[in-house]
Amino acid sequence: MRLASTLITAAIVSAVVSAVVMKTPALVDKYHAMTAPKDDPAFWVTPTIEGYGPVHNFEDVAYKPAVGNGDPYKIVFFVNKQEVGPAQINEGLDRVARAVNLYVGSGVPLNQLKFVAILTGGATPATLNNEQYRKINGVDNPNLPLIEKLRKAGVDVSVCDQSVAAHHYETSWVDKSVTQALSGLTTVTVLEHQGYTFMPL
Numbered sequence: 001m002r003l004a005s006t007l008i009t010a011a012i013v014s015a016v017v018s019a020v021v022m023k024t025p026a027l028v029d030k031y032h033a034m035t036a037p038k039d040d041p042a043f044w045v046t047p048t049i050e051g052y053g054p055v056h057n058f059e060d061v062a063y064k065p066a067v068g069n070g071d072p073y074k075i076v077f078f079v080n081k082q083e084v085g086p087a088q089i090n091e092g093l094d095r096v097a098r099a100v101n102l103y104v105g106s107g108v109p110l111n112q113l114k115f116v117a118i119l120t121g122g123a124t125p126a127t128l129n130n131e132q133y134r135k136i137n138g139v140d141n142p143n144l145p146l147i148e149k150l151r152k153a154g155v156d157v158s159v160c161d162q163s164v165a166a167h168h169y170e171t172s173w174v175d176k177s178v179t180q181a182l183s184g185l186t187t188v189t190v191l192e193h194q195g196y197t198f199m200p201l
Contacts, residue, residue: 046097048104049149052089053097057105067107074114074196075099076188080121086137089146090126092201093117093157097146099199100153110154116191117150120160120184124167127159132173147177160184 044054065073077099079092096117103113119127125136126143133141147157158179164171174180181187188198 045105046101048100048110048153049097049146052146052149053094053099053101055098055101055105065103065106065108070112072112072114073103073108074191074194075116075199076191076196077115077117078184078188078198078200079117079119079123079126080184080200082122082125086125086133087139087142089142090119090123092123093119093126093143093146093150095201096150096155096157100150100155113154114196115155116187116196117155117157118160118181118184118187119158119178120163124159124163124169127157127164127174127178128169129173129175132169141175144175144177147175151177158187160187 044056046052046054077092077096079090079096081092083091096115100110100113100115104110125133126141127147128136128141130140130144133139150157156179157177158181159174160183161171161180162183162185164174164180171180192198
């Protein structure tokens with residue numbers, strides 16, 4: 001009887017310790033976020049996609065984009081997940097905005113940026129119009145203002161229609177600001193054939 005009691009106690013202690021260990025990284029991140037020094041508001045800037053994709057500019061650093069040779073930077077961004085809740089913008093899309101801000105902040109003119117963002121998989125809902133997004137999530141689509149600004153900067157934001165079908169969405173539910181592509185797979189391979197660099201986000 002005493003042996004059984006001891007084993008049960010050991011199992012409980014082990015479970016508690018395991019739970020604490022599993023939660024430790026999240027607790028450390030939360031503590032760091034609470035105690036980290038606050039940045040000066042001017043430290044992060046959004047020079048081109050205003051309000052999105054914040055960057056901090058540096059002068060004397062390596063691998064800054066070349067300016068003045070006239071060659072376009074051709075990148076296809078592959079966004080296939082939603083890392084936050086439906087009331088927040090897709091972090092992959094925000095990284096596309098950051099790429100635009102980094103290149104323009106380095107002196108590359110917008111007309112030298114040939115950027116395409118293809119959304120697929122878990123990122124597909126970010127392309128829905130407000131009416132359908134609200135029906136599903138209870139809030140307006142927070143990604144649409146960002147998509148509009150990316151469009152104005154020359155970024156083609158597109159969605160994989162295979163993922164649209166897999167989510168059981170009607171194609172008419174996709175916002176008019178989004179290009180409907182045959183698939184994420186063919187978008188990437190067709191653009192790579194045209195000299196684009198593949199950038200998974």
